Amino acid sequence: MVYCRMWKCSHRSLSDHTGNVPAMPLLIAIACACLANLYPLSVSADPDRPGKHTDVFRLFTQHIQRQIELDKTAFAQASGCTNWFYHQDKQPAAPPIAQPIRLDLVLQSPNKEECLRAYPRGLDSVRQDFQRTQASLSVSLTFYEYALVGDRDDDGRYSRAELQDIFPALALTFDPSRSPVAQAASLAGRFDDWYRLRNLEHLMTGMAQLYDKGYRVSPADRAELDRVTR
Structure with a gap:
């Protein structure tokens, strides 16, 4: 009856000439009220419930993956053209510079x-670009x-405990009150900054901090790294 009185007061224009509210709109109003009680819009705020931090991992890794694809294309061109120019000069190709991650790329040689x-x-410019693109790809990989290592249990999400380790290792402050999108943006921003500087040293220092806490490259991590380098 409460819903009926409220509905009458706010929707008088729907009443008929007798002043009564038609039965069908009244039933709809009651049904909506019942559904609202059965399916409330608010969600309980469990700070570590599954899926809460999924977007942080997904958005962060997707941001890096996009750069990896660009770097792979640039490196493939520079590597192929380096070989082409060396071949024209009848010189052996330059040996690759050692990098922390093995680059198993299937390269399609560019044409002349x-x-x-x-x-x-010519050769001088392509040689410089080869070193630059290889260094960039190494940083992004x-x-x-x-x-991937930061997702310690390989469940495709970052728990609060994992985020509390990941952020400081990148010289960032973790604020649990921020949304997953904002947290992912902070991580992506750190990637962008260190990528532009090719700051592999600070990145490896951060990786060492995770290793000191027991994080490791898992078989699943290795399989994913192999996938993105193809």
Whole structure:
């Protein structure tokens, strides 16, 4: 009866000439009220419930993956053109620089026109670009490894405890009151900053901090790293 009186007061224009409310709208109003009680809009705030931090892991790793794909393309071109220019000069190709992550890339060699268009100054410019693109790819892959290692139990999400370890290792402050999207943005921003500087040293220091707390590269992490380098 409470819902009936409230509905009459706020919807007088729907009454008929006798002043009575039609039965069907009244039934709809009561049904809506019942559904509201059965399915409340608010969700209990469990700070560590499954799925709460899923977006942090997903958004962070997807951000890095997008850069990895760009780096793979750039490195493939620089590597292929380096080999092409060395072949033209009848010189052996330059050996790759050692990197923390093995780069198992299936490279499609660029053609002559692509190499001459991309590197009109020839061997010197392509050699510099080869080193630059390899270093960039190494940073993005190592950061991706860091993101995977931070998911300690490989459940595809960051728990609060994991976030409390991941943030300080990247010289960031973890604020549990911030939304998952905001937390992911902070991690992505750190990636962008250190990527631009090719700051592999600080990244490896952060990785060492996780290792000191028992984090390790799991078989699942290794499989995912192998997948993104193909």
